[in-house]
Structures are given as structure tokens and as C-alpha cells.
Amino acid sequence: MRRSDIKNALICAGLTFCSCIVVAGIVFVAVVEKRKSLGQGQGGLETPSIVYSTEAALETMENSDKSELELSEMLETENATEEVKDGVTYLSYRVKSGDMIGKIAERYGVTEDTLLSVNNIQNSRTLQINQYLRIPSMAGILYTVNKDGETVKDVAERYEINADDCAYVNKVDIDGSLKAGASLFLPGARMDFTTRQEINGDLFVKPLHSYYYLSSYYGYRTSPFDSSRRTFHSGIDMAAYQGTLIYPALSGTVAETGYSAVYGNYVIITHHSGYKTLYGHMSKILAKKGQVVNTATQIGRVGSTGMSTGPHLHFTVYKNGKTVNPLSLIK
Numbered sequence: 001m002r003r004s005d006i007k008n009a010l011i012c013a014g015l016t017f018c019s020c021i022v023v024a025g026i027v028f029v030a031v032v033e034k035r036k037s038l039g040q041g042q043g044g045l046e047t048p049s050i051v052y053s054t055e056a057a058l059e060t061m062e063n064s065d066k067s068e069l070e071l072s073e074m075l076e077t078e079n080a081t082e083e084v085k086d087g088v089t090y091l092s093y094r095v096k097s098g099d100m101i102g103k104i105a106e107r108y109g110v111t112e113d114t115l116l117s118v119n120n121i122q123n124s125r126t127l128q129i130n131q132y133l134r135i136p137s138m139a140g141i142l143y144t145v146n147k148d149g150e151t152v153k154d155v156a157e158r159y160e161i162n163a164d165d166c167a168y169v170n171k172v173d174i175d176g177s178l179k180a181g182a183s184l185f186l187p188g189a190r191m192d193f194t195t196r197q198e199i200n201g202d203l204f205v206k207p208l209h210s211y212y213y214l215s216s217y218y219g220y221r222t223s224p225f226d227s228s229r230r231t232f233h234s235g236i237d238m239a240a241y242q243g244t245l246i247y248p249a250l251s252g253t254v255a256e257t258g259y260s261a262v263y264g265n266y267v268i269i270t271h272h273s274g275y276k277t278l279y280g281h282m283s284k285i286l287a288k289k290g291q292v293v294n295t296a297t298q299i300g301r302v303g304s305t306g307m308s309t310g311p312h313l314h315f316t317v318y319k320n321g322k323t324v325n326p327l328s329l330i331k
Contacts, residue, residue, distance in 0.1 A: 014073065017066055017312075022324055026196040034265075041238070041239025041304075041311055041312030044275040052212050075095060076147050085206075086170060087169040089135070090183050091132075091134070093132065094131070095130060095132075096129065098129070101115050101121070107294040108135050110139040113139075113196065114140055115133060116191065118135075118142055118197075119134055121199060123201065125200075125201050125328065137184065138169075140169075140187040140189050141186050141191060142153050142184070142185055142186075144182065144184075144316045145178045145180050148177070149178070149262040150178045151175050152166050152167045152177060152184070155186065157169070159253060161187065161189050162187075162243070165331075166185050166187060166304060169185055169187050170185060171209075172184075177312070178278070191299070198223055198273075198329065201329055204277075204317070204326065205250070205330065207247050207272045208245075208246065208313060209247060210240070210241075211240065212239060213238070213239055213240040214237065214239075215237045215238070215312055216233055218234070218235060218326060219232065219233060221233050222253050223310075225307065234323045235315050235317070236314075237314055237315075239304065239311065242301075242304070243284060243302060243303075243324070244301065244302040245298050245300075245301060246275070246279055246300040247295055247296065247298060248295055248297055248299055249277055249295070249326075249330070250277065250293060250295065251271065251293065252269040252270050252289060254299070255276065255289070256268040256285045256289060257285050257287060257288065261306060262282045262306050262307050263280030263307075264280060264282065264303065264305025264307075264308065265300065265303065265305045266278060267285060267287050267299050267300055268322050273319075274321075277315065278314070278315070279312050280306065280315075281302070281305050281308045281313065282300035282301060282313075283303025283311075284301045285299070286299055286300050
């Protein structure tokens with residue numbers, strides 16, 4: 001190759017590199033400016049007595065985002081060991097980098113439900129490297145007897161599994177009376193769909209379908225109205241443009257709409273399995289009390305009403321009256 005050709009090639013490469021740097025800089029500035037244009041979008045001291053005058057179950061603003069329960073028996077070595085309980089053999093497995101519940105379950109010929117249930121995993125996203133899992137020799141789930149007098153036959157019928165297999169595995173009589181609190185391994189049983197969605201964080205969809213960014217997370221934070229104070233934030237703040245449409249995160253029924261000094265214009269929706277959701281600081285409410293809604297129903301528009309520093313949606317999730325971190329449930 002001639003020297004002039006090499007020189008021209010180097011010049012072209014240099015120009016291409018510079019162009020990429022310029023484009024990347026423009027994109028970065030655009031993102032920063034977009035966020036600046038949305039402002040801080042935080043708010044809400046979340047004083048429960050201000051908004052929940054008619055819903056006693058929602059008045060307790062407690063942090064119920066519990067960490068995953070650790071196994072009581074931690075092995076001292078990395079080698080798998082066996083534990084035999086009734087008719088089921090358990091292996092111990094230490095989680096490695098790159099492991100996922102589904103991959104581990106497939107490797108050992110069980111279901112995801114099996115590992116989630118046996119290890120009492122409340123959130124599959126929190127699986128940790130070096131965490132130990134118990135892996136049973138067959139697929140199934142653990143069941144805790146609800147009340148005295150239940151029988152294996154009753155439980156098997158409810159979960160649509162073979163009662164004889166269940167009685168054999170647990171070394172109990174098929175028609176024998178069980179005591180409340182007793183634990184059974186149900187071979188071949190599966191978790192219900194809702195429970196599986198909860199654990200895998202797929203139960204809710206995002207209530208904003210267009211651009212937003214998280215301006216405040218769930219949990220304790222420095223108050224946006226008084227920097228000397230730390231307050232508990234019962235939901236997440238999603239900063240978005242004024243007027244952005246808001247949708248339910250899950251199908252349900254509108255339980256309440258109104259205005260409060262804290263949340264401004266708000267909507268509360270009840271869902272199945274003890275869930276309720278709150279949408280606050282709306283500029284306009286588009287839903288009515290008693291209305292049946294789904295994830296495509298427009299229930300309001302983003303605003304800055306109530307205690308707010310800028311346009312945003314305050315989104316809270318309640319499970320049986322207690323707040324949980326919405327990010328653990330959103331797809």
C-alpha cells in the first residue's frame with residue numbers, strides 16, 4: 001500500500017472516531033436535558049391520616065419489604081450433601097455466578113415452583129451468589145396445613161395431584177387427620193399463577209407507558225421539603241411530562257378517587273390477592289369510583305398537585321394493607 005493511501009486511511013479513521021464521540025456527546029446531553037426539563041418530580045410526606053379516612057386497612061404505612069428468608073441449615077463445604085425427610089431426598093446446592101432459578105431447576109429435573117417453594121424464596125430477583133438451595137429429588141411444592149382436621153385426600157384434591165403418592169411421600173395416612181401448621185410435600189403440585197408472578201416480579205406493569213425516570217425510590221430518603229429530615233417514602237416517584245397518561249398497573253376496581261393535601265388528586269384501585277395501588281399528584285382524574293379497569297384504561301394524567309416539587313406520578317403498592325416495594329413486582 002502506498003504511503004498516501006495509508007495516510008488517507010488514517011485520516012478517515014480519525015474522522016470516523018471523532019464523529020462517534022460527537023454523536024455520543026449529543027445523545028448524552030439530550031438525555032440530561034430531557035431529565036432537566038422534567039424537574040425533580042418528588043413529593044409526599046405520606047402522612048397516612050390525611051388521605052385514608054375511609055380505608056382503615058390502608059392507614060398503616062409500614063415497610064413490609066422483607067428480605068428473603070435464609071436457610072436455617074448452612075453447609076460448611078461446597079460439596080453437595082443429602083438430607084432425607086420422609087420419602088423425599090434433598091440435595092444442597094450453592095448458587096454460582098450466572099445461575100437462575102429456571103436453569104437450576106432444569107438441571108436437576110424439577111420445576112421453578114419446586115425451588116421457590118422449598119426454599120421459601122419470596123423474590124427470585126434476590127438470588128445471591130453462594131446462597132444455598134435445597135433441591136428435592138422430585139418436583140412439587142411445600143404446603144402448610146391451614147386448620148386441624150385437614151386430610152391428605154382433601155389437600156390432594158385441591159391441588160389436583162395423586163393422593164396415594166402424597167400420602168406415601170409424607171408417610172401419613174391418606175384419610176388421617178392433620179394438625180394445623182404441619183408441613184407436607186405435594187409431589188407434582190404447582191404454585192398458583194398469581195403467587196408465581198409475585199415471586200418473579202411480573203405481577204404489575206408500569207403505570208406510565210411513555211418516557212419517565214425514577215426521581216425517588218421506595219424506603220427512607222431525605223425529605224424533598226426539608227433536607228434536615230429523613231422520612232419513609234411509601235412508593236416510587238416517576239417524573240414525567242405534565243399531562244402524561246396514567247394507567248392501572250394491574251386490572252381491578254377503582255375503590256376511591258379524591259384530593260388530599262399530600263397526594264393531591266389521587267386514585268386507589270383494588271386488585272386480587274389483597275393488593276391495592278395508589279396513584280397520586282394527578283393533574284386530572286379520568287376514572288370513577290366503582291369503575292372496573294384494566295392495564296389499558298386511562299385513569300388520570302401526570303401533574304404536580306398536593307405536596308410535590310414537579311410533575312410526577314407517586315405510585316404505591318399495598319399488600320394486605322401494608323406497603324411493598326413496587327419495583328419488586330413490576331415487569
